[in-house]
Amino acid sequence: MEHSDPDRVDTPVTAGNRLTIDLAALARNWRALDALSGAAETAAAVKGNAYGIGVEPAVRALSAAGCRTFFVALPDEGVRMRAVSPEATIYVLNGLASDLASMHAANHLRPVIGSIGELKDWASYRAQGGTGEAALHVDTGMNRLGLTFAEARELAADKAAVDRLGLTLVMSHLACADTPDHPLNGRQLATMQDVRSLFPGLAVSLANTAGITLGNDYQFDLVRPGIGLYGGPYRVDRPALETVVTAQARIVQIRDVPAGETVGYGALATTRRQSRIAILSTGYADGYHRSAGSTDQRRGADTWLHGRRAPLFGRISMDLMAIDVTDIPEAERGDWVELFGASLPVAEVAEAAGTISYELLTSLGSRYQRHYIGGA
Numbered sequence: 001m002e003h004s005d006p007d008r009v010d011t012p013v014t015a016g017n018r019l020t021i022d023l024a025a026l027a028r029n030w031r032a033l034d035a036l037s038g039a040a041e042t043a044a045a046v047k048g049n050a051y052g053i054g055v056e057p058a059v060r061a062l063s064a065a066g067c068r069t070f071f072v073a074l075p076d077e078g079v080r081m082r083a084v085s086p087e088a089t090i091y092v093l094n095g096l097a098s099d100l101a102s103m104h105a106a107n108h109l110r111p112v113i114g115s116i117g118e119l120k121d122w123a124s125y126r127a128q129g130g131t132g133e134a135a136l137h138v139d140t141g142m143n144r145l146g147l148t149f150a151e152a153r154e155l156a157a158d159k160a161a162v163d164r165l166g167l168t169l170v171m172s173h174l175a176c177a178d179t180p181d182h183p184l185n186g187r188q189l190a191t192m193q194d195v196r197s198l199f200p201g202l203a204v205s206l207a208n209t210a211g212i213t214l215g216n217d218y219q220f221d222l223v224r225p226g227i228g229l230y231g232g233p234y235r236v237d238r239p240a241l242e243t244v245v246t247a248q249a250r251i252v253q254i255r256d257v258p259a260g261e262t263v264g265y266g267a268l269a270t271t272r273r274q275s276r277i278a279i280l281s282t283g284y285a286d287g288y289h290r291s292a293g294s295t296d297q298r299r300g301a302d303t304w305l306h307g308r309r310a311p312l313f314g315r316i317s318m319d320l321m322a323i324d325v326t327d328i329p330e331a332e333r334g335d336w337v338e339l340f341g342a343s344l345p346v347a348e349v350a351e352a353a354g355t356i357s358y359e360l361l362t363s364l365g366s367r368y369q370r371h372y373i374g375g376a
């Protein structure tokens with residue numbers, strides 16, 4: 001039975017936690033970013049198991065919304081995606097591992113060539129009659145992947161050699177797009193404009209989610225949003241798009257704990273009053289970061305139930321964690337508690353754990369009961 005309300009999704013009592021993944025919201029987020037992207041094609045980054053939500057359902061929903069081009073990190077991810085999407089254009093961001101050129105071609109995966117070594121391998125593969133297309137990554141300031149501008153200029157000087165590579169895209173990646181005022185953005189943009197003039201006729205791509213919103217200049221021919229699609233925040237000064245993922249855990253039991261006792265490993269959190277402590281069936285083995293726990297000195301993350309916040313209490317265990325429900329008398333055994341989602345932004349919980357939404361989402365473990373709603 002499908003429901004758009006996470007609180008009404010049926011979950012077997014054998015599961016301790018669940019994810020409700022709203023594929024209709026994912027599709028709406030893609031359309032919203034597409035509408036912001038002017039004439040550029042809107043692709044989707046689906047690496048990291050589509051930021052934790054599941055690559056197969058994500059690709060189906062995004063394809064139904066109109067997305068044709070996808071970016072994964074690894075050839076393995078590309079093969080897995082290819083199985084659900086015979087038609088899609090798939091780029092492999094982490095580049096060309098040696099001897100894998102024909103494997104890419106066999107699966108119609110396009111490696112994103114990111115170094116001179118990869119370029120040589122790809123050129124010799126093509127020179128021996130190898131088929132298939134590729135993208136070229138040029139570094140514009142991130143210093144992670146990509147040919148240097150000087151290397152790109154040297155390559156571009158031999159036009160016949162460029163033509164033999166079967167390139168379909170030249171791309172780069174922004175380091176600070178979530179911070180619009182950062183001076184590196186403008187420098188990367190200017191370098192990318194120079195890269196474009198080196199490779200006339202080739203489609204150009206620079207922008208991730210945040211880059212789309214930096215202005216039309218940044219959009220070039222194709223944009224590659226990721227986090228914004230999944231409902232994560234993409235810019236320091238803007239709200240996120242629609243929530244896609246809601247994570248919840250079940251209350252295993254509620255304990256009455258007298259004032260002055262401690263809860264959990266290390267005895268680091270002391271009750272200051274007669275307390276009701278709810279024990280949730282989730283923990284760091286499920287990807288809920290241990291660093292989000294609380295001590296007497298430090299407030300941890302909040303959770304959400306019965307329309308109110310309940311703070312974590314003490315350290316997070318492998319399979320369990322405690323929250324303070326003293327002020328929520330309705331709380332009872334079997335209730336579902338929101339860890340993050342529509343009521344509690346993923347960004348807030350990530351920050352309480354000292355990390356970012358990207359890491360929290362991609363850490364979501366395999367024990368969650370996954371419910372997909374709003375699918376095409």
Ligand SMILES: *Cc1c(COP(=O)(O)O)cnc(C)c1O
Pocket residue numbers: 045047093172173207208209210224225226227228
């Ligand atoms: C992950 C990634 C993206 C998507 O970035 P978001 O910030 O999630 O929108 C785009 N391009 C490259 C090269 C990436 O690695």
